[in-house]
Amino acid sequence: MATDTMLPAGPALDTPAERPPGAGSGGRSRRLGKHALLIVLGLAMLYPLLWMVSSSFKPTETIFRDPSIWPRQVDFDNYTEGWTALAHPFHFYLWNSAVVAFFSVVGNLLSCSLAAYAFARLRFRGRAIFFAMMLSTLMLPIHVLIVPRYVLFSELGWINTTLPLIVPKFFATDAFFIFLMVQFIRGLPRELDEAARMDGCGHFRIYWRIVMPLSLPALATSALFTFIWTWNDFFSQLIFLTDPNTYTAPVALNSFLDGQGESAWGQLFAMSVVALAPIFGFFLAGQRYLTQGIATTGLK
């Protein structure tokens, strides 16, 4: 299959492309013009974000008057007041989000890599059909499944617990990551497996001792995306967590917006910034894996 040779070698994405002939003919001024355009556009893209961070340090009244991204004075009141504005302090909601994200990552890595190993390395009856089934669920919107899942989880008494958000991850329900790992494992040389097989290694040992360690880049990409998606996820958390004592950060933010309305923009912004901070951190730490991941499968 043509797809066997995808991207394990990361650097490809980071080395500048060869210049098509003629590209440099515009000379210095044209190059400067291009950089100016790219910088202006980048600033325009980031302006709302920078402005939100800056506004989180401004008193609420000035948020509506001050479009600049330099706060005149830096003031942490929005953070201290916003932190305790809801029924629980904000770290309570952050912790709930972190628990959901952590177990989702663990679940996805284990269950999706098991399935991926089978699809990428083993020949078995029904492989083509199962693989096609897996691919077809790539595009399946959660909204189609949510009503029956809700009924199922409420029968089980799982509503207002984190279980509906975590348990499915242990059963390889995020087909995207199976797909991503299948692509990656197919790109690994088979010689190592075969040598191990000669030495009498079973499939589980090959999976655990050889394929998994070599698949670290794909695992890192999957972990990062799982974290970001579950941390940002609002739809299913809104549905499964209706008791304010079980809220995660996004649901808490939404209830903050509902309750305080527009009178507390400063505090809302401050808590929004806090909620975005982990994503930004992981973005900085794992950019390479993220861009490779979306280049492979179109993850967002």
Add this chain to the structure above:
Amino acid sequence: MSELGLGDIAGSAGDRGAERRAQPSHRKLLKSKGSRREDRAAYAFLLPWFIGMAVFTLGPILASLYLSFTDYTLLSPPEWVGLDNFQRMLDDTRLHKSLVVTFEYVFVSVPLQLSLALALAMLLNRGVRGLAFYRSVYYLPSLLAGSVSIAILWRQIFGGDGLVNQLLDVVGIEGTSWIANPDTALGTLVVLNAWTFGAPMVIFLAGLRQIPASYYEAASVDGAGPVSRFFRITLPLLTPIIFFNVVLQMIDAFQNFTQAFVVSGGKGGPVDSTLVYTLYLYDRGFGSFEMGYASALAWVLLVIIAVLTGVNFLFAKKWVFYGD
């Protein structure tokens, strides 16, 4: 080109078919203990996936098909009502409005987002210094945009005295509340989606990288200018990637929920102008607990997405170029 993993989705359906056809003979030859043992090993590895597929995916799909023919409020057992739910859709003016809003959103925001993505990818592709930096800056919004935080920010930015109007004020233009005006509310969501052009841009960049430089050299020798190089080489060779992005971003846009929900305060207003399909589904199912009707809506969504994806693949034959 298909070195990108996406060949599997976009291009190689034929490959899989061939593989399936090849299998029986391969099996017959190797019907040894080893292959049966490999079967067993594979099914063991796939066990979690099998369970997940049955309990969390196929089961719910079938259950929601059944529920779509019932009246069900969670309080009493589902009651069979035949085609009533689907009949009701024909007269449900809010649903019609919601369909219009969703299609408008998808068919305006996706082309806008992808054009930006392609334009920027072209700009960045020509060996720009600092490529990694620019790419990161443009990509960051794609990661953040799905969050409630950004939706809250959007609600402020496009509000009556929000950032946009403050900036317009600087140049002497007096804006209205973009969020409260039914003519512009959906536009703010379109802008939000366009803001996430970074993700498809990274995919385009990876695709552009696969086009051999020798093609451009040959074209230059033949006297082709930059415009004709773009239309004769870049664009045709990029069509599989464009196709992949179109399919992916369309499906994605159909599922926009968080942004519409938060920006409109959960109501899809003003006057249902941001009532995207998933929001209406949520409102029926979890706002008024009409689970039967919500299931029917879910199935219609599934059919819409399947049909659109099918149409995409059908048309793909006409414009997507696979080289070999």
